[in-house]
Amino acid sequence: MNYLSRRCKSILPYTAGEQPQDKKYVKLNTNECPYPPSPEVEKTVRDFETARLRLYPDPENTKLVSVIAQKHGLAPENVFVGNGSDEVLCMCFPAFFDENDTVAYADVTYSFYKVWAHMFDVKSKKIPLDDEFKLLHTDYLSMQGVNGIIICNPNAPTGTALGRLDLLKIVETNPDKIVIVDEAYGEFASCSVAGRVCDYPNLLVVKTLSKAYALAGARCGYALGNKALIDGLKTIKNSMNSYTVNAVTEAVAIAALSDKKYYAELIDKINAQREETADALRQLDFEVLPSSSNFIFARHKRISGSEIYFQLKENGVLVRHFKSDRISDFVRITIGTKEEMKILLTEISKIVKRKN
Numbered sequence: 001m002n003y004l005s006r007r008c009k010s011i012l013p014y015t016a017g018e019q020p021q022d023k024k025y026v027k028l029n030t031n032e033c034p035y036p037p038s039p040e041v042e043k044t045v046r047d048f049e050t051a052r053l054r055l056y057p058d059p060e061n062t063k064l065v066s067v068i069a070q071k072h073g074l075a076p077e078n079v080f081v082g083n084g085s086d087e088v089l090c091m092c093f094p095a096f097f098d099e100n101d102t103v104a105y106a107d108v109t110y111s112f113y114k115v116w117a118h119m120f121d122v123k124s125k126k127i128p129l130d131d132e133f134k135l136l137h138t139d140y141l142s143m144q145g146v147n148g149i150i151i152c153n154p155n156a157p158t159g160t161a162l163g164r165l166d167l168l169k170i171v172e173t174n175p176d177k178i179v180i181v182d183e184a185y186g187e188f189a190s191c192s193v194a195g196r197v198c199d200y201p202n203l204l205v206v207k208t209l210s211k212a213y214a215l216a217g218a219r220c221g222y223a224l225g226n227k228a229l230i231d232g233l234k235t236i237k238n239s240m241n242s243y244t245v246n247a248v249t250e251a252v253a254i255a256a257l258s259d260k261k262y263y264a265e266l267i268d269k270i271n272a273q274r275e276e277t278a279d280a281l282r283q284l285d286f287e288v289l290p291s292s293s294n295f296i297f298a299r300h301k302r303i304s305g306s307e308i309y310f311q312l313k314e315n316g317v318l319v320r321h322f323k324s325d326r327i328s329d330f331v332r333i334t335i336g337t338k339e340e341m342k343i344l345l346t347e348i349s350k351i352v353k354r355k356n
């Protein structure tokens with residue numbers, strides 16, 4: 001007897017980046033922040049009143065919602081919070097699409113979109129990136145035959161970003177479709193359209209505290225949009241789990257969002273390290289896509305992506321390699337600390353030298 005549903009049996013789940021426990025790696029494979037969160041976060045955890053854990057958290061996360069609204073110049077009714085942006089993005093599918101609807105997204109983008117589409121019986125229309133792995137906004141203007149669009153901006157795993165005006169043109173020319181913009185890496189770029197959600201009833205922006213705020217372990221993400229979209233997400237959430245953001249995470253997220261100075265410096269540091277690392281890789285005969293994120297996507301002129309991945313892993317450095325056709329030559333490297341980037345470059349130089 002097989003007790004699983006047809007849906008469960010047919011689904012191919014998303015594969016998250018490795019989190020190996022066997023030994024200590026220089027871990028550059030899941031786009032986590034290499035630096036700790038703000039000292040305000042540490043203080044909040046230390047001072048957290050344990051007795052509060054007896055109670056359920058505020059199901060509306062009122063305080064956190066109000067801090068996020070303020071940060072983006074929006075009203076609390078424009079904010080929806082969740083257990084990481086993966087959860088928020090997942091809830092977008094039942095909130096905005098019906099069975100057999102079609103959602104458009106790039107052929108090379110965050111590979112979770114196709115898993116959720118499959119899970120909710122939504123069809124996918126994949127729009128190829130151009131030959132330089134750039135997303136062409138003109139491919140998405142006044143789209144026909146789709147019910148919604150997801151744009152990851154900056155895109156993952158390529159790191160490239162679409163300018164704000166081009167992105168808003170997509171939103172403007174598709175007024176009858178929802179446009180979901182996944183800004184998981186938005187803090188490292190200057191392309192955010194978060195502040196514009198009240199100007200466009202079809203624009204939903206999804207963000208996370210996992211990357212730029214160094215809180216991947218706390219699980220906090222959020223969506224910004226007009227009230228009708230946010231209410232739709234709340235309906236789905238309250239049909240699944242009333243308490244998605246726990247009390248500790250709520251406190252920690254508020255602390256992080258209050259420390260603008262700490263994070264502005266951290267983001268500058270990561271962006272500078274990214275440019276240094278990209279230059280060094282180019283010197284070693286890599287083609288590096290222009291990145292506006294906390295990672296770079298690069299391929300070597302003579303060495304395959306899988307060889308670089310395996311050889312680095314053997315020498316204690318983890319990067320991400322994707323097997324899919326168009327990008328199997330590439331590796332995606334998260335920007336780490338200065339020391340970590342030094343180790344990465346030393347190990348990569350050895351691989352290149354052996355091959356020459």
Ligand code: PMP
Binds near residue numbers: 084085087110
């Ligand atoms: N969107 C993109 C593009 C991502 O790379 C990730 C991280 N894997 C997420 C969303 C989800 O991040 P989280 O659930 O940690 O907020």
